Amino acid sequence: MRLLYICSKEATEIGRQVASGACPYCKGKVEAVDTEHKWMFCCIPISYVNKRKYVCSLCSRRLVLYDQ
Known part of the structure; x- marks a missing residue:
């Protein structure tokens, strides 16, 4: 349980x-959402990870791209 208080993860939308x-599913527009995830250890940032997710603007479903 103490590890939970020491390490934390913050996510902000860029x-x-x-x-x-x-x-x-609903033929709505697709939005690309860029987020930054910050891992912290005792208030010291350890790493920054930028991620891109695709979300429908109407039904708010997360869309996943598959390679064929």
Whole structure:
């Protein structure tokens, strides 16, 4: 339990952009959301990770890209 208080993870949204394509479920617009995740140990930042997620603007589902 003490490890939970020492280590923490913060996520902040950097920005949103309109992505190409449509949602396969509701045919809504797709947005690309850029987020920054910051791992901290005793108030000292350890690492920064930038991630991009694709989300439908109408039904708010997270969309996953598959390579074929």
